[in-house]
Amino acid sequence: MxxxxxxxxxxxxxxxxxxxxxxxxxxxxxxxxxxxxxxxxxxxxxxxxxxxxxxxxxxxxxxxxxxxxxxxxxxxxxxxxxxxxxxxxxxxxxxxxxxxxxxxxxxxxxxxxxxxxxxxxxxxxxxxxxxxxxxxxxxxxxxxxxxxxxxxxxxxNPIKLPKPQPDAIKRLEIDEVAKMLDAVDTGYGLTDKEKVYWRKTRLRDKAILALFVTYGLRLNELRELNISSFNFSRGEFKIYRKRGKEVLMPINHTCESVVKDYILNERPQSELLKEEYKDTLFLSLQNKRMDPKAIRQLVKKYTSISMETSRESGYSPHKLRATAATSLIQSGFSIYDVQNLLDHDNVTTTQLYAAHKKNVKRDIVNNFEWIDEDEKNEIEDLNI
The missing domain is CATH 1.10.150.130 (Tyrosine recombinase, N-terminal domain)
Structure with a gap:
């Protein structure tokens, strides 16, 4: 038996x-x-x-x-x-x-x-x-x-852990994110064998990458998404964080567009699927929920193209989480906003990503003038 x-x-x-x-x-x-x-x-x-x-x-x-x-x-x-x-x-x-x-x-x-x-x-x-x-x-x-x-x-005995260094954080630059999304759109950089699968999963892969770099989702948070997780009329979707925490996330136009495109134009219709996968969002070619290994390989493939390196040197989904954090901070969002979005327990974790904000001192000083432009010109005239 x-x-x-x-x-x-x-x-x-x-x-x-x-x-x-x-x-x-x-x-x-x-x-x-x-x-x-x-x-x-x-x-x-x-x-x-x-x-x-x-x-x-x-x-x-x-x-x-x-x-x-x-x-x-x-x-x-x-x-x-x-x-x-x-x-x-x-x-x-x-x-x-x-x-x-x-x-x-x-x-x-x-x-x-x-x-x-x-x-x-x-x-x-x-x-x-x-x-x-x-x-x-x-x-x-x-x-x-x-x-x-x-x-x-x-x-x-104490065990000393190496202090995380901002420079050691691996992530994509903003222009590399654009190259990655372009690669999944056009098939650029893929081998002939990879293009066979790309033609069947292009819209799915684009939706996965867009969600990763926009929200900094953890691998399992993305993997467990369902169609019913999304409420497009309210402009939001639901994820389940660590410790079973349920969180509603607002969905922007880009992510709404790519997710809908995948559901309507590439994902098999639910009535053709086994009962346990009818609501699953991201499906494998075997019409099952994608496993973590497949998602990691997908991310490594497209990040390696964007960085012009070997497939083995491509980044993991967690590096796209770091990419989302640094990109948001470079765009002007506060570390507390980014901490909330990424669900960091401690803001010091988010601060590591803030160190990547370029020219931060110059931006602060240039936007904090005590003397306006007219007064500045008057002073210069007096000194002539």
């Missing part, structure tokens, strides 16, 4: 079925990891469920499972062979030094041996910092929950 069950969504919320399904997939993955971890962590699982986004919850659980596997392999504090069998008494033996050795020595470079290969894994400072954060939340919770006698997290 097949163990796979068909999941049917009984949705009474305002969220579309694809968003509910996506969240359910993450929840199921969380539960699967939880079932591999020790039972004494159950209270912590409940805490995570109510305090962080589902994607963050999954990341924390996977980091903790990775740590528990490490404990079973090293046998320094436990004799358990599987993470599930680790006891609370085992955890009480763990000192800050053990965590520091795990993060600083083991995680920075570790090996996995298979029958055919030895795989080498490395973690950069950002990955190590996230693992440290995952373990910190666990040990702090167990201490607050009276399961551990001491809070060992104060002894965790």
């Amino acid at each position: 097949d163990d796979k069950k068909i999941i049917k969504i009984h949705n009474k919320s305002d969220k579309p079925d694809n968003i509910v399904f996506k969240e359910n997939v993450l929840i199921e993955r969380c539960i699967k990891v939880e079932n591999k971890l020790p039972k004494f962590m159950k209270d912590y699982f409940i805490y995570l469920k109510g305090s962080v986004a589902t994607s963050t919850r999954l990341a924390y659980l996977e980091d903790i499972h990775f740590f528990c596997v490490y404990l079973t392999e090293t046998k320094d504090v436990t004799s358990a062979d599987k993470p599930f069998d680790i006891t609370l008494d085992d955890f009480k033996k763990i000192k800050a030094r053990d965590i520091n050795l795990f993060l600083g020595d083991y995680c920075s470079r570790y090996y996995k041996h298979t029958e055919k290969n030895t795989l080498i894994f490395e973690n950069n400072s950002r990955a190590l910092a996230r693992k440290k954060s995952s373990l910190s939340t666990l040990f702090k919770f167990l201490y607050r929950n009276d399961q551990l006698d001491n809070n060992i997290t104060d002894g965790f």
Whole structure:
């Protein structure tokens, strides 16, 4: 008998079925990891469920499972062979030094041996910092929950993260955006093989790129769009941000035009599609919701043409998010307006893009004159 069950969504919320399904997939993955971890962590699982986004919850659980596997392999504090069998008494033996050795020595470079290969894994400072954060939340919770006698997290070694530099932010210049949109319009720069697909997806690809560079959408925000997300009579469309936040976005003339053009002139009619894809906006050639890999490849292809570089050197969708931010700021919008549009938690993130505004000091000074032009001429006449 097949163990796979068909999941049917009984949705009474305002969220579309694809968003509910996506969240359910993450929840199921969380539960699967939880079932591999020790039972004494159950209270912590409940805490995570109510305090962080589902994607963050999954990341924390996977980091903790990775740590528990490490404990079973090293046998320094436990004799358990599987993470599930680790006891609370085992955890009480763990000192800050053990965590520091795990993060600083083991995680920075570790090996996995298979029958055919030895795989080498490395973690950069950002990955190590996230693992440290995952373990910190666990040990702090167990201490607050009276399961551990001491809070060992104060002894965790700091992990210095490189400070983001504005000059390191990769994005398209405004003229390169124009070249990119021209390429998707005309097929310029595409190989003969690429043009075969371009003729079938030109309007779709143009709509995708226009939405990316106008709104700085995240990949999944764009991927999960439906036809019903758009209310053209009100001039707005709905997206679902991280943490399930629902946001209404005004739609400008350019984006309304390209989205309508795609829906009316290229996208297959909904009655010809399977039920689960009838409302999906951006479809693959197989008439399914586009997968993230396909969207990344699409963006890399057209950005590489605009920058006159190889396909491998093309930009990711996140670089188009940076392009939207810098373009808006260069057009005169405040960093707080751009922060709101892009959903940055902290305005300091948006400020990095503001550093790309050219001649900002000259613009400020030239538009802040204390003496008007007539007075300036009078002073010059007196000095003759």
